[in-house]
Amino acid sequence: xxxxxxxxxxxxLLLVVSNLLLCQGVVSTPVCPNGPGNCQVSLRxxxxxxxxxxxxxxxxxxxxxxxxxxxxxxxxxxxTMALNSCHTSSLPTPEDKEQAQxxxxxxxxxxxxxxLRSWNDPLYHLVTEVRGMKGVPDAILSRAIEIEEExxxxxxxMEMIFGQVIPGAKETEPYPVWSGLPSLQTKDEDARHSAxxxxxxxxxxxxxxxxxxxxxxxxxxxxxxxx
Amino acid sequence: xxxxxASRVLFILLLFLFARLPTNYTLxxxxxxxxxxxxxxxxKTGGPNSCYFSKxxxxxxxxxxxxxxxxxxxxxSSSDPLYxxxxxxxxxxxxxxxxxxxxxxxxxxxxxWIKWSPPTLTDVKSGWFxxxxxxxxxxxxATDWETHxxxxxxxxxxxxxxxxxxxxxxxxxxxxxxxxSEWSPESFIQIPNDFPVKDTSMWIFVGVLSxxxxxxMVWAVxxxxxxxxxxxxxxxxxxxxxxxDIHLLEKGKSEELLRALESQDFLPTSxxxxxxxxxIEVDDSEDQHLMPHPSKEHMEQGVKPMHLDPDTDSGxxxxxxxxxxSEKCDEPQAYPSKFHIPExxxxxxxxKTNHTCLQAPQSTSGEGKIPYFLANxxxxxxxxxxxxxxxxxxxxxxxxxxxxCELALGMAGTTATLLDQTDQHAFKPSKTIETGGEGKAAxxxxxxxxxxEPDQDMAWPLLQDKTPLFSAKPLExxxxxxxxxxxxxALFPKQNEKVDAPETSKEYSKVSRVTDSNILVLIxxxxxQNLTLLEESAKKAPPALP
Numbered sequence: 038x039x040x041x042x043x044x045x046x047x048x049x050l051l052l053v054v055s056n057l058l059l060c061q062g063v064v065s066t067p068v069c070p071n072g073p074g075n076c077q078v079s080l081r082x083x084x085x086x087x088x089x090x091x092x093x094x095x096x097x098x099x100x101x102x103x104x105x106x107x108x109x110x111x112x113x114x115x116x117t118m119a120l121n122s123c124h125t126s127s128l129p130t131p132e133d134k135e136q137a138q139x140x141x142x143x144x145x146x147x148x149x150x151x152x153l154r155s156w157n158d159p160l161y162h163l164v165t166e167v168r169g170m171k172g173v174p175d176a177i178l179s180r181a182i183e184i185e186e187e188x189x190x191x192x193x194x195m196e197m198i199f200g201q202v203i204p205g206a207k208e209t210e211p212y213p214v215w216s217g218l219p220s221l222q223t224k225d226e227d228a229r230h231s232a233x234x235x236x237x238x239x240x241x242x243x244x245x246x247x248x249x250x251x252x253x254x255x256x257x258x259x260x261x262x263x264x
Numbered sequence: 265x266x267x268x269x270a271s272r273v274l275f276i277l278l279l280f281l282f283a284r285l286p287t288n289y290t291l292x293x294x295x296x297x298x299x300x301x302x303x304x305x306x307x308k309t310g311g312p313n314s315c316y317f318s319k320x321x322x323x324x325x326x327x328x329x330x331x332x333x334x335x336x337x338x339x340x341s342s343s344d345p346l347y348x349x350x351x352x353x354x355x356x357x358x359x360x361x362x363x364x365x366x367x368x369x370x371x372x373x374x375x376x377w378i379k380w381s382p383p384t385l386t387d388v389k390s391g392w393f394x395x396x397x398x399x400x401x402x403x404x405x406a407t408d409w410e411t412h413x414x415x416x417x418x419x420x421x422x423x424x425x426x427x428x429x430x431x432x433x434x435x436x437x438x439x440x441x442x443x444x445s446e447w448s449p450e451s452f453i454q455i456p457n458d459f460p461v462k463d464t465s466m467w468i469f470v471g472v473l474s475x476x477x478x479x480x481m482v483w484a485v486x487x488x489x490x491x492x493x494x495x496x497x498x499x500x501x502x503x504x505x506x507x508x509d510i511h512l513l514e515k516g517k518s519e520e521l522l523r524a525l526e527s528q529d530f531l532p533t534s535x536x537x538x539x540x541x542x543x544i545e546v547d548d549s550e551d552q553h554l555m556p557h558p559s560k561e562h563m564e565q566g567v568k569p570m571h572l573d574p575d576t577d578s579g580x581x582x583x584x585x586x587x588x589x590s591e592k593c594d595e596p597q598a599y600p601s602k603f604h605i606p607e608x609x610x611x612x613x614x615x616k617t618n619h620t621c622l623q624a625p626q627s628t629s630g631e632g633k634i635p636y637f638l639a640n641x642x643x644x645x646x647x648x649x650x651x652x653x654x655x656x657x658x659x660x661x662x663x664x665x666x667x668x669c670e671l672a673l674g675m676a677g678t679t680a681t682l683l684d685q686t687d688q689h690a691f692k693p694s695k696t697i698e699t700g701g702e703g704k705a706a707x708x709x710x711x712x713x714x715x716x717e718p719d720q721d722m723a724w725p726l727l728q729d730k731t732p733l734f735s736a737k738p739l740e741x742x743x744x745x746x747x748x749x750x751x752x753x754a755l756f757p758k759q760n761e762k763v764d765a766p767e768t769s770k771e772y773s774k775v776s777r778v779t780d781s782n783i784l785v786l787i788x789x790x791x792x793q794n795l796t797l798l799e800e801s802a803k804k805a806p807p808a809l810p
Binding site for chain 2: 040041043044045047051055092095096099116117119120121126130132133134137138242245246248249252253254255256257260262264
């Protein structure tokens with residue numbers, strides 16, 4: 038018994054020594070960089086994460102749209118019906134770079150928050166209805182589920198950023214409400230697919246807007262226009 | 265980008281048939297959300313059959329619906345509308361300022377350091393665009409390109425280059441959702457011949473570390489060689505039977521071997537408590553006549569020697585069985601109630617094998633809880649019963665001890681089976697380990713754990729309804745009258761059908777003596793002796809008891 042104890046203790050010692058020798062370069066980041074009592078995630082980190090998530094969401098939306106187009110929309114001319122079909126078109130979003138650069142970051146952030154909130158409900162129903170589609174490829178369904186989750190995450194992050202950049206911000210402003218659920222549930226399969234096409238097309242666009250605005254804000258606020 | 269990256273849209277117009285007649289083409293468009301139809305603002309800048317939309321006319325996140333019409337003498341023909349969202353059709357210019365540099369730091373591996381800048385017209389600084397880059401390189405004479413992806417940074421390090429080669433390097437880029445640019449013009453770099461490929465410092469480090477580890481191992485082995493070896497390679501345990509002398513195997517004497525085997529404690533221990541039962545075999549003999557027996561010291565008034573029946577005839581106990589009962593058959597009648605604790609000669613050899621095969625057979629009523637008796641080694645005396653008498657059923661039928669032991673030891677397992685195969689006559693009296701009655705043992709009713717001391721290493725189940733054992737036997741049996749608080753037995757002779765019921769029940773409560781081979785000899789106490797005597801004698805007995 039004693040012999041085995043010694044044996045194990047020696048092996049352990051060897052392991053520890055080799056570990057120390059090999060793991061020299063590990064640096065751990067402090068949990069509270071701003072000192073104790075102020076243990077918050079820094080704004081830079083918040084923006085980094087938000088940009089990553091928004092980029093991810095936009096990638097997923099594009100892929101989902103392309104998959105749907107390939108599978109259900111070939112030769113159907115759904116695009117004609119997709120014009121002016123986005124429920125968020127009432128939001129006064131800047132349409133090009135100059136307009137965006139001239140928009141105050143407070144306004145931009147409110148727009149981002151409005152877009153994110155207005156997509157909560159449609160994304161939820163999108164997942165439910167896509168599940169019910171016969172023979173839906175997993176590529177579409179899995180992305181829909183992922184986008185819904187990431188959207189919530191991004192909304193949380195944006196609210197935190199908003200609270201830090203604009204302390205004492207006023208109450209949330211109203212956001213556009215989606216009312217396209219009946220069209221997603223019609224019996225006519227073509228009409229149903231057309232409704233899905235519209236929704237995915239709008240999702241791709243709005244996620245691109247969110248991503249672009251966030252990257253603009255990130256470079257403007259954190260990196261001083263020197264990304 | 266060819267012109268203002270964000271604002272220029274270059275459309276490729278399809279030429280329709282009928283190019284012979286002079287034909288005018290017009291492009292008209294409208295934007296999503298508007299009803300006005302516009303005509304192309306600039307047909308010239310983009311070349312023939314093109315339409316150029318400058319920054320002023322370009323909006324992103326809005327669909328353009330574009331139609332081209334052809335007009336000639338024959339009439340007007342319009343194309344299908346083209347739906348375009350500017351966001352997804354951006355193609356940038358290639359990156360610029362591609363620089364190549366060979367670096368050879370002292371403690372690290374040498375590498376090629378490639379740097380570049382984003383295209384001039386792409387606004388990356390403000391964050392409006394996110395650009396990804398791709399670099400490819402190959403030795404001049406090779407055919408296949410080696411491609412590297414750089415998601416964000418504008419520099420890249422390449423390792424593992426072949427010395428003496430001339431390398432070509434190219435780069436291109438694309439926005440997040442757009443098209444790849446063209447490849448940049450080629451850049452060249454010559455790797456010198458003496459360019460070290462491998463980094464030696466790492467190997468030195470590895471060598472030193474392994475040498476240190478070897479030294480530590482050698483030192484450990486030298487100091488405590490044996491214990492290390494046993495730690496890494498534990499010795500294979502040899503076969504071991506408790507209390508068994510392995511040398512018997514070497515001698516090859518079957519008799520001794522079997523004797524040794526059968527004396528072992530093969531029985532299950534404390535976790536089978538509910539199956540463990542005590543039983544006491546009492547030999548009922550009215551004549552108080554001792555049977556002639558080879559070991560005369562066992563013979564005492566009222567004492568009957570016990571023999572084990574090694575075969576599996578379930579408790580017939582008649583003159584047919586080659587058991588100890590053969591001697592009984594010679595006797596005219598049963599003996600007075602005796603209390604016999606059998607023992608094997610092995611006990612003398614190895615105290616661990618001490619055990620008792622005490623039966624307290626169940627009556628036909630089969631009711632009540634059955635106490636069990638854990639025979640023990642030299643540690644403690646299991647007699648008298650350590651448990652309170654409340655667990656006791658007052659009536660117990662009586663069995664041939666051999667049969668009971670059979671049944672009891674049926675749970676013992678394989679070794680017993682082995683023994684069964686052997687020469688029965690090789691068994692001496694007081695063997696208690698038997699085979700066979702596994703099935704019967706299974707019939708045992710649940711009994712309260714009687715002696716649940718964990719140091720008990722043997723127990724036998726109590727037989728329940730042992731009617732087959734009641735076939736014609738010359739023996740008379742004894743009933744256990746009661747058990748005192750200290751677990752002392754009070755015995756009665758069983759009512760024998762052939763004999764008139766005695767007026768009074770005799771109480772065998774007096775221990776005459778304990779024999780050399782640890783057999784308790786009981787005699788009836790004619791004075792209706794109380795149990796205390798029994799207790800006293802039992803208390804004296806413990807050291808001698810198994």
